[in-house]
Amino acid sequence: MPSSPASRPSQPPHEPGSRPRVIVTRKLAPAVEARMAELFDVTLNVDDHAFTRDELAAAMADCDVLVPTVTDVLDAELIAGAGDRLKLLANFGAGVDHIDLKAARARGIIITNTPGVFTDDTADMTMALILSVPRRLAEGEKLVRSGQWEGWSPSGMLGHRIGGKQLGIVGMGRIGQAVAHRARGFGLNIVYHNRRRLPESLEQMLGATFEPDLDALIAGSDIITLHCPRSPETRGIIDARRIGLMKSSAYLINSARGELVDEAALIEALEASRIAGAGLDVYPREPQVDARLLALKNVVLLPHVGSATFEGREVAGHKVIANIRFWFDGHRPPDQVLEGWM
Template identity: 40%
Template sequence: MTMSHKPRVLVTIPMFAEVLTALAERFEVDAPCGTATPIDWTADSLAARAQGAAGLLVAGSPRIDAALLAAAPSLRAVCSMAVGHNNIDLPACTAAGVLVSNAPDVLTETTADFGFALMMATARRIAESEHFLRAGRWTHWAYDMFAGADVHGATLGVLGMGRIGQAIARRGALGFGMPVIYHNRSRLDGAIEQQLGARWVDKATLLREADHLVIVVPYSPASHHLVAAADLALMKPSATLTNIARGGVVDDAALAQALRARTIAAAGLDVFEGEPSVHPDLLTVPNVVMTPHIASASLRTRRAMADLAAANLAAALSGQQPPTALNPQVLPLRPA
């Protein structure tokens, strides 16, 4: 008599109970976090837990590299519920025949909402003025009390004009009458530029002309410290910088120094180098709004991201084409 055996999948992050239940119908689910506190995975602890697993469901961490793949040779799919996948060594996975997927599209509008809100909070000094109020320091009105920068009609600069960058540009141009300039490795189609009212410029021009710069580029070794001290020096003293891309795209130490010196007026940051650690200098300057990497954090969107990751995992381990595979050339996967 032949015994059936469900492939084992390891869920490395806290997860919606409904998603875990759906996965359990097809797989043996190992979810050490359940719906509770995340685990701070080390390379060794992840390698030990991944033994015998056919698939991993991850987010922006932990690190999936050649060493892990060698330690867990049964792996056939790594599916992330994030868009960015710089924690996954895609070439190593492809060489090992391991399918990798991410979760684009489902978080575009939610992330753009947040990016625009963070930019507005930065421009209008909302966090700084709230701290002032909570400290009991509000005793009178003054014409210049927390006077910030206008958003409507100001020049919006977008560094990285992918899905999210374009969604931010639409909000600025259509909702706030903002002239939009952008820099990307390649120009958008002319029809898209016309629809967005966006003008391509080189990086230096973008930095010099933007009143509000929003950074939405993916992280890679090529984009590490894409905005560093020399770049910040090109910006207007009245300009703001908002980073919803990835930590490491901006040199956080140089940014803190520029904020302290008022080289730029203010910054809004949802991502940080070495997060969840934050550069200590950023914690001591008042003109920065900081949030803990929550740009996609609406319940509906986070559920959609989880559902897409689970759908990718189920398809990959069933020999089907996952909806958003990054290396579909590894299909069909080797058998379990």
């Protein structure tokens, strides 16, 4: 079967020794930027500001390759207005839900990402939230800094142990599996919900039980952690009704995408103590965080740092470089996002 135009490498004609015109929308690791400057005709984002819509439009009209990140929403209108020379969106990061894939493919634009790089980093941070929220670690740290701590007492700063509790994992891809692997070592009972059930051998290795009914998983779990991509189907997947199914002693952890949760319903449940707490690394209107969340003691709030390691960010940058080089040399990029990615 012949491949579609968007699945074949596509590049502007170039003379031997020429370099692709590349625009990078955010500041990357120094070693990555230095290597890009050696290989490409590159424009870097020196002050690391988030591109405005007008800046994105201008960049897309003036390059062969755009290197966007999750902060750049590339919708159908922007892609339709891109210059004819734009042939590759070399995304920095695994998630590409900020890009209208259908519109890009219709223009013959290749999309690549950096899969697998941040799996362990995000899973480590998720486990930190799973531990910190029930044990009130952030609240305790603030107490010490405030100078109001009066010393140890048998009833002071009591939290909940996590050993023996049920961890409900929503989305069992790379990160969900990495979380399950870590959680098993802490004695958590792991139940997961996924579009497709994992092979039995993998379930046994992870000590995970499949629950096809998401409502049942939510109602039965002591800690719920989200690891599914943002899509029309998953937007608001944890809505007011499902928050209402949670135990009053349960905790919600979200290190995936802020749009997966009905934030207003979550805040209402937290304020009324209808659930025990939450650990959040992502928000629906980043970098804005609802002031009501800031006022709650039973919430741990992080500034979208799931992938924020020196090692991971540098490896991701070099993956971007590899994808650009493969494409410019006329080969299929190793991390091309294909049909049916979601």
